[in-house]
Amino acid sequence: MTMLKQTPLNSAHRAMGAKMVDFGGWDMPVNYGSQIDEHHKVRNDCGMFDVSHMRVVDAKGDGVRAFLRYLLANNADKLTVPGKALYSAMLRPDGHVIDDLIIYFMTEQWFRIVVNAGTAEKDIAWMKQQAAAHAPKLTIISRDDLAMVAIQGPNGRAKVWQVLPQTRAATEGLQNFQAADCGEYFVARTGYTGEDGFEVMLPKEKAEELWYALNRAGVPPIGLGARDTLRLEAGMNLYGQDMDETVGPLESGLGWTVDLKSPRDFIGKATLVANPPARKLAGLVLLDRGVLRGHQKVRTAYGEGEITSGSFSPTLEKSIALARVPNGVQVGDTVQVEIRDKLLNAKVVKYPFARNGKGLIS
Amino acid sequence: MSNPGNLKYTATHEWVKTEADGTISVGITQHAQELLGDMVFVEAPEAGRKLKAKEECSVVESVKAAADVYAPVSGTVTAANSELDSAPENINSDPYGAWIFKMKPDNAADVAALLDAAAYQAVVDSEAH
Numbered sequence: 001m002t003m004l005k006q007t008p009l010n011s012a013h014r015a016m017g018a019k020m021v022d023f024g025g026w027d028m029p030v031n032y033g034s035q036i037d038e039h040h041k042v043r044n045d046c047g048m049f050d051v052s053h054m055r056v057v058d059a060k061g062d063g064v065r066a067f068l069r070y071l072l073a074n075n076a077d078k079l080t081v082p083g084k085a086l087y088s089a090m091l092r093p094d095g096h097v098i099d100d101l102i103i104y105f106m107t108e109q110w111f112r113i114v115v116n117a118g119t120a121e122k123d124i125a126w127m128k129q130q131a132a133a134h135a136p137k138l139t140i141i142s143r144d145d146l147a148m149v150a151i152q153g154p155n156g157r158a159k160v161w162q163v164l165p166q167t168r169a170a171t172e173g174l175q176n177f178q179a180a181d182c183g184e185y186f187v188a189r190t191g192y193t194g195e196d197g198f199e200v201m202l203p204k205e206k207a208e209e210l211w212y213a214l215n216r217a218g219v220p221p222i223g224l225g226a227r228d229t230l231r232l233e234a235g236m237n238l239y240g241q242d243m244d245e246t247v248g249p250l251e252s253g254l255g256w257t258v259d260l261k262s263p264r265d266f267i268g269k270a271t272l273v274a275n276p277p278a279r280k281l282a283g284l285v286l287l288d289r290g291v292l293r294g295h296q297k298v299r300t301a302y303g304e305g306e307i308t309s310g311s312f313s314p315t316l317e318k319s320i321a322l323a324r325v326p327n328g329v330q331v332g333d334t335v336q337v338e339i340r341d342k343l344l345n346a347k348v349v350k351y352p353f354a355r356n357g358k359g360l361i362s
Numbered sequence: 363m364s365n366p367g368n369l370k371y372t373a374t375h376e377w378v379k380t381e382a383d384g385t386i387s388v389g390i391t392q393h394a395q396e397l398l399g400d401m402v403f404v405e406a407p408e409a410g411r412k413l414k415a416k417e418e419c420s421v422v423e424s425v426k427a428a429a430d431v432y433a434p435v436s437g438t439v440t441a442a443n444s445e446l447d448s449a450p451e452n453i454n455s456d457p458y459g460a461w462i463f464k465m466k467p468d469n470a471a472d473v474a475a476l477l478d479a480a481a482y483q484a485v486v487d488s489e490a491h
Contacts, residue, residue: 019399034454035425038399225426226400269379289447291403312402312425319403340421 007052044248046153047222055120091268147207152197194234194355235352253281283351365402406442
């Protein structure tokens with residue numbers, strides 16, 4: 001038996017009645033009752049997530065921007081205003097995806113990077129290896145001393161200001177995808193739900209105090225179950241399901257994050273340019289009764305595809321999915337999904353499926 | 363919620379209720395619905411289908427996962443609960459009221475041989491360790 005890793009909020013989750021599961025080696029709350037209720041609370045009001053399993057990495061020193069410009073598929077030069085954030089894939093030389101991450105431009109000496117939990121160790125090893133070769137003056141610091149709480153939903157920011165009034169002045173003017181360093185609290189207007197809100201990075205020993213204070217202010221805890229349906233409705237990729245080290249970003253719906261136009265070179269670029277993708281990521285809505293799930297086969301007029309993420313959408317009250325399909329498949333097509341011994345009809349749609357409290361599929 | 367004493371159970375988390383006419387109603391237990399979470403889809407077997415004991419015959423799906431439901435004994439399906447088509451969440455709110463299908467057992471003694479509430483609870487407790 002392996003010991004599961006725990007975040008600083010582990011006992012708080014248990015005290016709040018969470019059902020805990022093994023989430024990639026972490027003992028995490030999947031729900032605190034009804035996952036569907038939790039989903040609706042975030043779309044319509046707000047809720048808080050413990051995302052302390054994710055890893056904060058600080059890249060510090062001279063030349064950090066030039067290093068990230070080479071390391072990542074998206075272009076760090078898009079970040080001109082301090083605090084602004086950028087979503088990017090980090091690729092291997094063969095163009096496959098090591099991870100997806102968010103970088104925050106704080107100063108020309110400091111970029112903050114947030115990476116996935118399950119990939120953190122390999123990401124940091126890769127970054128250090130690349131830094132040693134291309135930017136030896138840089139330091140890559142794993143911030144194991146930090147916890148992270150996401151407060152998401154239309155009323156989320158106001159709740160943060162109520163509980164952490166000292167952060168208000170610095171964060172009131174934040175644009176979407178922008179962060180402010182407020183001393184102990186690093187507050188970012190980012191998230192993984194398709195709703196407005198903040199992600200707050202803070203010292204581990206402060207996490208429980210913030211969690212309970214938010215709860216007293218009326219913010220309910222939300223489990224990773226609802227986090228998954230919220231991000232799927234919002235059309236956001238999940239590393240390990242929608243992309244991994246066997247596929248590239250262009251066949252994973254991440255073309256919008258890959259800058260192939262500027263003369264800038266980056267790791268993986270040559271392979272991407274030389275190998276235009278034959279597949280793409282598409283949104284599906286199930287027309288028949290059932291539930292779409294990852295790894296189900298998709299039959300199309302242009303060949304076979306596969307669902308990468310599928311679930312029930314509480315906002316649409318229909319089953320939805322992301323699927324990797326041949327390029328010829330177009331929005332509006334009807335495709336067939338193999339579910340057990342049946343072939344069920346699904347419609348190809350433009351995603352996101354829902355954001356900002358509303359379904360986007362008619 | 364404890365497991366009702368008037369029902370029989372399987373080690374695969376189905377409950378079985380013997381009705382006055384000799385048919386049995388089959389559903390999933392409190393423990394099973396709690397493990398699966400919010401139900402969103404139920405696929406019940408069609409009336410007339412002959413089932414063998416332990417055969418996969420129905421699927422219940424929560425937001426999180428799909429789970430097979432097994433025939434508790436051999437027999438013939440007599441009805442499916444169509445209410446669950448539009449209200450699968452009844453399995454969460456009332457697991458011992460929300461039957462999924464009814465069947466006529468080939469042999470009533472097979473039903474008598476299923477687990478009683480205490481024996482089923484022992485199965486649940488052993489899975490927790």
